[in-house]
Amino acid sequence: MSGMVTSAHAPRRDETERADGSPVTIGALVPLSRPGWAEAGRHLLAGLELAVGEVNDAGGIGGRPLELVVRDTAADPQRAAAAVDELAGLGVAALAGEYHSVVARAAAARADALGLPFLCSSAVIDALTERPTHRVARIAPAQSHGWRTYADFLLGAGHRRIAVAAQPSVYWASGTRILRDHLAARGASIAELDMTEQPATAVCDALAEQGATALLLLVGHPEPAVSIVRSVRQDPRLADVVIGAPAGQPEFAEWAGALGASGAGIPFLRYLPERLGPLGARVGTALRERLGQPPSFVAFEGYDTVAVLAAVLRDHGTDRARVAASWPHVAVEGTRGKIRFSRTPGTGVWQWAWPPVQVVDRDPAEPARFRILHTG
Template identity: 65%
Template sequence: MSVAGVRVGALVPLSRPGWAAAGRQLLAGLELGVADVNAAGGIGGRPVELLVRDTAADPARAVAAVEELAGLGVSALVGEYHSVVARAVATRAEALALPYVCASAVLDGLVDAPARWVARIAPAQSYCWRVYADFLLGAGHRRVAVAADQGAYWAAGTEILRGHLAAHGGEVVGFDVRDHSPGTLCDALAASGAGALLLLVGHPEPAVPLVQAVRRDPRLGGVLLGAPAGQPELPDWLEQLGPDGAGVPFLRYLPARFTPHGVRVEAALRALLDAEPSFVAFEGWDAVTALAAALRTDGGGGAPDRSGAPDWSDVEVAGTRGTVRFARVPGSGVWQWAWPPVQVADRDPAEPERFRVLHAEEGRE
């Protein structure tokens, strides 16, 4: 007689308008994490079963998926890449008293009030985007332009950059991409006197045409292009932009050296993806591993206990990028890994398939 599994709902963007390339990386990490948990005996001797739902970057669709998964009796939720979607998932999971480990979304305000049921692997935006601002300041950029689309994530990022740069004598010049074509944005950028332009926009539209326009404008040859949200890391950026996509610094959450788990997981992910894994895949693996630890409420001897919220403060697991522990962080209502390692990296203009680390914060043990 087979043992009933522990059902876990996985939320990932696998279709447009979601960033499907990131979703595939995240799903690979989640699936490998589940395989490793099950190889180690599962949860209380029961195998984990992953029920995958495509959110397509749509908060309403994600909430409907949470409701469906709750009806199917899942013990917990894991995943999601897009911040506005993760916020909707976290809010509904908290209302349903359903444990949720957010893998990749960084928006500080995932919930409106302190949550008992929600934890996060990715760093808070207010932390990692300040690291990016420190990189800009260290590179001598005091006047920085931002081309931003609408949305809470982009607006929050702009304000984090604006506040941190202002505190160090810098300033942000903001451009709303809804008011500009690529050509008129180049005109405005040239007139602004900014030495850097940060692309706080979706990929491939409008990021790709904006990069191409700036690269081809002789007035802007000395302007640094940046993309703190991480668009340049995944292969589709290079496929669509070629050499134009190199030299664009972005944030990623990788260490200088992987843990022993990270070395093994990196090799397994590379084989699974047939490509270099991004930090998003490692976030998926770490999220599943941390969730499994949170659900092991009785030393591994039984089913997950749904009578109360997990004791996230008791979670301590060896992840791919360091030891994962959750704590309460001022300004964030979720249980937070504080902090994963943060790097500012880019693609080497001399060899665009190779990454360079330009600035790093190694996280905390």
Template identity: 70%
Template sequence: MNATTAADPTEPPIRIGALAPLSRPGWVEAGRHLIAGAELAVEEVNATGGVRGRRLELTVRDTAADPQRAEAAVTELAGLGVTAIVGEYHSVAARAAAARADRLGVPFLCSSAVLDALTDGPTDWVARLAPAQSHAWRVYGDHLLAAGHRHLAVAVEPSVYWAAGTALLRTAFEQRDGVVSEFDARALDLTAVARSGATALLLLCGFPDPAVPVVRAVRRDPRLAGLLIGAPAGQPEFAEWAGLLGADGDSVPFLRYLPERPGPRQARVESTLRQRLAAAPSFVAFEGHDAVTVLAGALRGHGADRATVAAGWSGLAVDGTRGTVRFSRVPGVGVRQWAWPPVQVAERDPALPDGFRVLRTG
């Protein structure tokens, strides 16, 4: 990072809100990574002159993956005078936040939630960095089909997000004469899974519970030897997965949103975040960093007025850690969408401690 004139400390800061799951039942590790990436980006912007000479100031609120808490946080942040809001990992919380931001007229740049229907209809107030679920999960389904899987078992919990994922997989498999069988993740009948003839079991459920107990049970059941376990929502990306499951958590394909080879910007950010997190930063940390970087680009180009920021999503082209971010309208997606960030199907490599191998890109 090149040294330059710092932001003017006498000027009032531009306040930005940030949403993340920082307590249970939210995925706390994902929330920590998201905020670490966002905070680093704020520091970088401020150290290189800020935005039009003004510092950025981040105000963080915990959603705990709760839609009502997410709505309340957006209302509070709007009242505090934030120019825009970034973040959120869980789709159900992000959807609630997006709806409230749309009603209040506050720009919301969603970093990490993938549910296609993030809003009920088209809006200019909301933009998104993460790929739509229909795009990323199609890549995942293509990987399974190419590997010869024609019958999936899915261990599902009730949720609009998991239901959407199940529907996407069912459509993809039935179009190619495949089968998807649903099972209750919280009362999983391993005998029924074994009898189903499925060659892969996907975890469409919360972490660590019930995902971790399901993986342990499957790994120890001789009737399910050779059954592939998959986690399209990305649970194996995080150190907590490896810490709880050890070798049982290896060779579980999941989705992550990183380029196959990191560029210089990503490598620099990764080095700093690794020190701060005392662990390898996940793709969610880069999404948090990119969200603030992109918002800073919007503020430089359009000023700190909420309406002009929202109106300017479509004209942006900002270099982030994972590529140049541009927003467009995508059929079936009501928000301004980056189409598309890089997508990987990856898994933890049994031969490399804390290492991953990429199985497919899309």
């Protein structure tokens, strides 16, 4: 396949405008090893690579091949920032990717400081940058948009006493705040269970004491998320408690493999339409073949990222300043709808507002099948 992933011999920045057939390079930040969510990273990379291959099959960027220069962030912000420095020095025209919000924030800050345009694929935390920038754009929806949709789903299902099992993290704290503000204004309450030290079994006692009807997992995967699910499922006192995972852990095969039937019936957010159009359906088939399993929404985000960047590079060239200036002019047909960017309050970046949002779960009667429970 065309669209090779390379780690060396990328052109220097002053070579990127050459018309001698040298490659146009995009730096790709992807979590491919622990403690990063490696399965999400694999899906993200599959989408990026598939799109690069299709761009090259269609003639590349003005006759020049498009290549990814991939760096594994392993969910480490410092490692990501160092990778941005390296990729900038290698002459990439733009930066793409990343799944973990805290890592994406570090990458965005460094890219902005270096004048390197960054199209973030999958990280959702609202304030992707500390200060507004015109160099950064994002495909994924802001966390507040998706998680308010999730809160509306909980309210519609009749939940008014909700507990969250949370670990310390800017991302989890942001999610808890979004949920609490949205739910409290509508007569519901959030009780936070700090998972820093207590075992999963302690969650069960707290749920029973508080009379919560829903427990949301704002914790790492596989642990402690898997242990919490097992403990709650095995506790007869909690037979009617709904477990939720707004961050999307049950989307991936690793979740189903670890929990089996116990991992079904756990609502989560995913960013797909109810029905894919012709482009999305075709890409979905190709992603399934590449991954050997149904593609997650993260794989579609990766594909859409390269689709946007390829269009920008064709129309505006590879100069970084021109790429960064192009975000407000983007109008690209993606796998999940027309992608346009606007300045969305609270994000500080150019934002696609919005990708489709669903609350889904794995069908308890058939865990490989997803049920759409709510759309936002």
